Amino acid sequence: MSYTITTESFDSIIYSWDKLRHCLKWSSVFILPAWLKVWWESFGREAELYLRMLWQEKKAIGFAPLQLTNETASFIGSADVCDYLDFAIAPGREQDFFTTLLEDLREKGISKLDLRPLRYDSTVLTQLVGIAQNRGYEVLRHPEDVSLELDLPLTWNEYLAILKAKQRHEVRRKLRRLWEAGSVEHHCIEVGREVAGYLDIFLQLFSLSRDEKAGFMNPKMESFFRSMSKAMAEIGLLRLGILKLDKVPAAMTIGFDYNGAHYLYNSAYDPQFSHLSVGLLCKILCLKESIEKGKKKWNFLKGGEPYKYQLGGQEVPLYSCQIVIA
Known part of the structure; x- marks a missing residue:
C-alpha cells in the first residue's frame, strides 16, 4: 500500500x-x-x-x-x-x-x-x-x-442507589441543607460569546481558594484558561456549572460534553459558603443534570481525590x- x-x-x-x-x-x-x-x-x-x-x-x-x-x-x-x-x-x-x-x-x-x-x-x-x-x-x-470515571445510570434515583448507604445519606443531607439556606439556583450551561464574563466569575472564585489552587492560577495559566474556554465554546463543547445562593455565585465548574460523556475539568468556590459544601454540591448538581440529559459517562478526570470515590468514580x-x- x-x-x-x-x-x-x-x-x-x-x-x-x-x-x-x-x-x-x-x-x-x-x-x-x-x-x-x-x-x-x-x-x-x-x-x-x-x-x-x-x-x-x-x-x-x-x-x-x-x-x-x-x-x-x-x-x-x-x-x-x-x-x-x-x-x-x-x-x-x-x-x-x-x-x-x-x-x-x-x-x-x-x-x-x-x-x-x-x-x-x-x-x-x-x-x-x-x-x-x-x-x-x-x-x-x-x-x-489515576483518573476516575463513572458509567451513568438512566435516572437520578438509580445513581443514588449505587452509592454506599453513608454517601447516599450525605448527598441527600447536604442538598437538603443547601435548599434550606436560601434561594438556590444551579445551571450547567452551554455558553457562546458570553464566555469571558463567566470566566471572570470563575477566576474570581478560584482566587479565593485557600489551598494549592491559588498558586496554580498564575497569569500564564489564567491566559490559557481564557483561551481554552473560548476555543471549546466555539466548537460547542464547553459547559459551565454555576451554583448561586441568594443570587450570589457560590461555586462553579468548568467541564466539557464530548462523545456522550461529561468531563469535569476544574472547579472553584467561595470559602464563605464552605459550611454548605457548595464546591461538592455544584459538582453533584452538574452530575444530576448530566443524567437528566442522557449522558452515558461522567469523567472526574485525573487525580485520586476522596470525593471522586465517594461519588462512585472508578479508577482508570x-x-x-x-x-x-x-
Missing part, C-alpha cells in the same frame, strides 16, 4: 475538522485540534512542532500531534492541564499508521518517544507498544497517576511510556 505523510498546521487541521472528526478516532477533548492549538500558543513554541497526517490516497489514516526536542518526540500537551493524550487514528489502521510514523521519526533523527499521560486503553499502549517490541525496540511503561490507570527507536 502507498501512503503519504503531510506536514500540517493547526489551522489546516481545524479547517478540515468537519471531515476529519468522522474518519479518525479522537478519543478525548485533550487531543482535539482546537485544544492543542491553545496549549501550543500558551506553553509550547520552544520545541519543534511535528504535526503529521498519514493518508492513503485521499483517505486520512491517522494524525500525530507531536513536538520534538533534541532527539526526543513527545505529545503536544502537558500533564498539568491535559489529563491524557494519544494519537488520532482511523479504527483498524493502527498498524499502518504506527509503522509509517516510526520510520518517518527515525528518518528525522528521533531516537526516543516519551509519551504521557496515557490511558490504559490508549492506542499507544494497546497498539504502538506491541509494534515497537516486535521491532526489537526498548519499551518502558510506568504507572503515573494512567501511564507514561518511553520507546527507544535508535
Whole structure:
C-alpha cells in the first residue's frame, strides 16, 4: 500500500475538522485540534512542532500531534492541564499508521518517544507498544497517576442507589441543607460569546481558594484558561456549572460534553459558603443534570481525590511510556 505523510498546521487541521472528526478516532477533548492549538500558543513554541497526517490516497489514516526536542518526540500537551493524550487514528489502521510514523521519526533523527499521560486503553499502549517490541525496540511503561470515571445510570434515583448507604445519606443531607439556606439556583450551561464574563466569575472564585489552587492560577495559566474556554465554546463543547445562593455565585465548574460523556475539568468556590459544601454540591448538581440529559459517562478526570470515590468514580490507570527507536 502507498501512503503519504503531510506536514500540517493547526489551522489546516481545524479547517478540515468537519471531515476529519468522522474518519479518525479522537478519543478525548485533550487531543482535539482546537485544544492543542491553545496549549501550543500558551506553553509550547520552544520545541519543534511535528504535526503529521498519514493518508492513503485521499483517505486520512491517522494524525500525530507531536513536538520534538533534541532527539526526543513527545505529545503536544502537558500533564498539568491535559489529563491524557494519544494519537488520532482511523479504527483498524493502527498498524499502518504506527509503522509509517516510526520510520518517518527515525528518518528525522528521533531516537526516543516519551509519551504521557496515557490511558490504559490508549492506542499507544494497546497498539504502538506491541509494534515497537516486535521491532526489537526498548519499551518502558510506568504507572503515573489515576483518573476516575463513572458509567451513568438512566435516572437520578438509580445513581443514588449505587452509592454506599453513608454517601447516599450525605448527598441527600447536604442538598437538603443547601435548599434550606436560601434561594438556590444551579445551571450547567452551554455558553457562546458570553464566555469571558463567566470566566471572570470563575477566576474570581478560584482566587479565593485557600489551598494549592491559588498558586496554580498564575497569569500564564489564567491566559490559557481564557483561551481554552473560548476555543471549546466555539466548537460547542464547553459547559459551565454555576451554583448561586441568594443570587450570589457560590461555586462553579468548568467541564466539557464530548462523545456522550461529561468531563469535569476544574472547579472553584467561595470559602464563605464552605459550611454548605457548595464546591461538592455544584459538582453533584452538574452530575444530576448530566443524567437528566442522557449522558452515558461522567469523567472526574485525573487525580485520586476522596470525593471522586465517594461519588462512585472508578479508577482508570494512567501511564507514561518511553520507546527507544535508535
